[in-house]
Amino acid sequence: MKHGKWPLLATFLLPPLALYAYFVLSPYAQTFVISTTDWHGLSRNYNVVGLDNFKKLWNDEHVWNALLHNLWLLLLLPVVTILIGLFLATMLNVGGRSGRITGVRGSSFYKLVYFSPQMLSVAVIGVLWTEVYNPRSGLLNAALRAIGLDGLAQIWLGDPDVALWAIVAVMVWANVGFYVVLFGAAMQSVPKDIYEAAALDGASRFATMFKITVPLLWDTIQVAWVYLAIIAMDSFALVQIMTRGGPSFSTDVIGERVYDVSFGDSQFGYGSAIGVVMFFLTLSITVVALQLTRRERIELS
Amino acid sequence: MSAQDLTRRTVLRAGAGAVAAAGSAGLLSGCALGDDEPETKSDKYEGTKSDKNPLGVKEDAPLEVVIFNGGFGEDYAKAHEAMYKETYPKAEVKHSAVVEINKTLQPRFVDGTPPDFINDSGAGAIPLGDLVAQNQLADLTPLLDAPSLDVPGKKVRETLLPGAVEAGTFGSGVYVLNYAYSAYGIFYSRKLFADKGWAYPKTWDEHIALCKTIKAAGIAPWTYAGKHPRYFSWAVLSTAIKLGGNSVALAIDNLEPNAWTSDAMKTAADAWYQVVKDKYILEGSPGLDHKQSQAEWCKGKAAMIPNGSWLESEQKDVTPAGFNMSIAPTPSLSAGDKLPFEAIRGTAGEPYVVPAKAKNERGGMELMRHMLSMKGAKDFTGKVSSLTIVAGAADGVTLPPGLSSVVDALKASGSNGFNWVYPVYYRKLERNLVDAACGDFFSGRTTPEEFLKACQKGADEIAADSSFKKYKRTA
Structure with missing residues (x-):
């Protein structure tokens, strides 16, 4: 067995690694080079400008403004999505109180409902919610008015104070289903007797959640956190479809900046510089998130 | 140490190696940058x-x-x-x-x-x-x-x-x-105006009086593409250019200092501010995109909309029969306007x-x-x-009604027609900066002065940025 191991491994690993290097690593490497040029992206001509793009970036208020929005997303999106995901997963898997440890009635149906946004592409979600948020004929304002909450009706995506949160809500909606399923699967692997013991000891649902579920699911939550942090640092697609960063740059994110500067202003050099900064930010955040959330592993079996 | 850590570290190290290799080998073959090959005519x-x-x-x-x-x-x-x-x-x-x-x-x-x-x-x-x-x-x-x-x-x-x-x-x-030859102006439904006995206003006072009447009739006088608020900048610029003459447009196109805060622009912005202040704009407009605002207008929820001559074909599927849309120039701000009422941007x-x-x-x-x-x-x-x-x-x-009204308007405008081209020279200035300033102004978040200052700041930003090639025009 040992004799034939390497040729076999190489056969399987080398082609994908080569593809990965060519289509992922090489563009990354090129971005670093391009970020030190004034390349306009319309010809092969360019001048090397050193760190000028990074200096420009440092003084670009639009970049800082976009970065601030990414940070808000970074703070909110993982926390809100994970909390809602945990709550729903608990209800669907161990929330029932019929004597056995099981989910609430109809839990398989709810699982399907929560997961369904995952089946839609981001583009569809963006267009769908743009219409839901339409201040005049949208579903949301119509529903609020129908139940007499006219005062809560908003211009949503047209109001700079509200637009970003409206987009956060869509991101939570779109992502939470996946984490309900993910956390649910993790909960299934937690031995039932632990929950039974807690129930016998008279632990409240709240205590069960934070003293038992969260610690036992910590690995999964950690993964969820990293994924959501990356989604928060990106969030380009929804913003591009729903607001293009408006009104008045109130929903601008770094991804939208990169796109707008590169494709809108034909400044691919500068756009790449923003991308490079973004790369390091996302990398650092991922490393920090993994470090901060590191805990002792709990052996279940 | 867990297996997970080991994998992550190995992958990171391998990745760093690949990046370094790519960097030291210069650029990879599939690279975007490169030398400009001399062009041979025989190609x-x-x-x-x-x-x-x-x-x-x-x-x-x-x-x-x-x-x-x-x-x-x-x-x-x-x-x-x-x-x-x-x-x-x-x-x-x-x-x-x-x-x-x-x-x-x-x-x-x-x-x-x-x-x-x-x-x-x-x-x-x-x-x-x-x-x-x-x-x-x-x-x-x-x-x-x-x-x-x-x-x-x-x-x-x-x-x-x-x-x-x-x-x-x-x-x-x-x-x-x-x-394509396009005219930019104000669109209204001749049918709606005829049914209600309204006449399209030629002066600013008539316009404000009409807004009052329209609002009293339970219709919003105006709507606009709130998510692309630059549509309304066309109306502001038109009124200003008609007041102050072509030099207003020339200064803006050539990125001259204080072009956006000229007297004509100030008078125009002040005038339009009344439309905002007195709530003559359809509620919710800032949250509508161009199609949605045009749909509200076609449904008769709003009487007037700033737009261009492509509007008719864009709205072909949703315009009710007999709607009879028509283009009109912006109302004249004063009797001393340099260009007549008929002047329109073509x-x-x-x-x-x-x-x-x-x-x-x-x-x-x-x-x-x-x-x-x-x-x-x-x-x-x-x-x-x-x-x-x-x-x-x-x-x-x-020609359909909208387009034939465009033909008539262009004929009436004749040699008084005007234009500005800064959006062609500097896409970012209109699409991003003036757009954002208009959004704030027409949803009532900024004063006319702040609005023009924001536009000027955008123009100055472009003027100071050497990465945008500058163009000048003289007429």
């Missing part, structure tokens, strides 16, 4: 010039055409290509229609293998100013000096409406053929270009010559309900 398809073939098109050379698949669709282009095929039966015309011109064609520009003819339009267009600045476009002067296809005794240049060539002029060359738009590195550059221009024939232009107007820059091409074509 291009060239035929012999003759009376029938003034541009010297190679008769059997293939022609690649890329059309923006937007409001005008692609059928009109297929008709033009069919005309070309009739003249050159041996030529193979490769037609494609895409929405995102930039994403589709940018790599081909970099590669030096662009198509022969591009309709560079839409939200995903490649900024024209940059294409010109990077020497990527062919000078269209040979085309303009060639004889017209079906107007005997005239050069192509002589068959066009005034201002059409200027709209595609950057510095000393003409690089863009702006084929400009050649919808850009078509031939890349400088197109293999069949001559064929691309020849296709333009077919478009600019009387037959080609009439066909376009009939198919997409838009005027062209070919003078008199709409005569005898049955």
Whole structure:
């Protein structure tokens, strides 16, 4: 067995690694080079400008403004999505109180409902919610008015104070289903007797959640956190479809900046510089998130 | 140590190694940057010039055409290509229609293998100013000096409406053929106004009085594309230019200091502020995009909307029968306005270009010559309900109500017509900066003074940024 191991491994690993290097690593490497040029992206001509793009970036208020929005997303999106995901997963898997440890009635149906946004592409979600948020004929304002909450009706995506949160809500909606399923699967692997013991000891649902579920699911939550942090640092697609960063740059994110500067202003050099900064930010955040959330592993079996 | 950690670290280390390798080896083969290969003339398809073939098109050379698949669709282009095929039966015309011109064609520009003819339009267009600045476009002067296809005794240049060539002029060359002729103004439903006994206002006082009446009738006087609020900047600029004359537009186009805070702009912004303050704008408008706001207007929820002459074909499917839409100039601010009430912004738009590195550059221009024939232009107007820059091409074509009102308005405006081109020179200034300032102003978050200051700040930002090539115009 040992004799034939390497040729076999190489056969399987080398082609994908080569593809990965060519289509992922090489563009990354090129971005670093391009970020030190004034390349306009319309010809092969360019001048090397050193760190000028990074200096420009440092003084670009639009970049800082976009970065601030990414940070808000970074703070909110993982926390809100994970909390809602945990709550729903608990209800669907161990929330029932019929004597056995099981989910609430109809839990398989709810699982399907929560997961369904995952089946839609981001583009569809963006267009769908743009219409839901339409201040005049949208579903949301119509529903609020129908139940007499006219005062809560908003211009949503047209109001700079509200637009970003409206987009956060869509991101939570779109992502939470996946984490309900993910956390649910993790909960299934937690031995039932632990929950039974807690129930016998008279632990409240709240205590069960934070003293038992969260610690036992910590690995999964950690993964969820990293994924959501990356989604928060990106969030380009929804913003591009729903607001293009408006009104008045109130929903601008770094991804939208990169796109707008590169494709809108034909400044691919500068756009790449923003991308490079973004790369390091996302990398650092991922490393920090993994470090901060590191805990002792709990052996279940 | 867990297996997970080991994997992550190994992967990271391998990744760093790959990056370093790529960096030390210089650039990889599939790289975007590189040396500009010297161009050899013999790469291009060239035929012999003759009376029938003034541009010297190679008769059997293939022609690649890329059309923006937007409001005008692609059928009109297929008709033009069919005309070309009739003249050159041996030529193979490769037609494609895409929405995102930039994403589709940018790599081909970099590669030096662009198509022969591009309709560079839409939200995903490649900024024209940059294409010109990077020497990527062919000078269209040979085309303009060639004889017209079906107007005997005239050069192509002589068959066009005034201002059409200027709209595609950057510095000393003409690089863009702006084929459609658009008017920008205020749109209203003649039916609604007639039913209610309202008359379109010619002066600002009449306009405010009418707004009061309309509001009292339970209709919003105005709506606008709140998510693209620059549409309303067209109305503000128009009123200011009519008040202060063409120099207002010239100063803005040339990025002169304080161009946006001139007296005429201040008076205009103050005037429009009343529309905001007195809530003459349909509630919720800031959250509507262009289609949604136009739909509200077509439903009769709002009486007037700032827009352009493409509106009628854009709203074709949702305009109620008998709606009878009409364009009108912006009301005059004062009796001392430099331009009369009838003056309206007319400009050649919808850009078509031939890349400088197109293999069949001559064929691309020849296709333009077919478009600019009387037959080609009439066909376009009939198919997409838009005027062209070919003078008199709409005569005898049955026009829908909106478009015939545009023809009348342009005729009445005559030599008083005006235009501004800063959005063509500096896309970012209109699309991002003025747009954002308009959004704040027309939803009541800023005062007129703050609004103009924000626009000026945007213009100054562009003026100070050496990465934008600057263009000047003198008339």
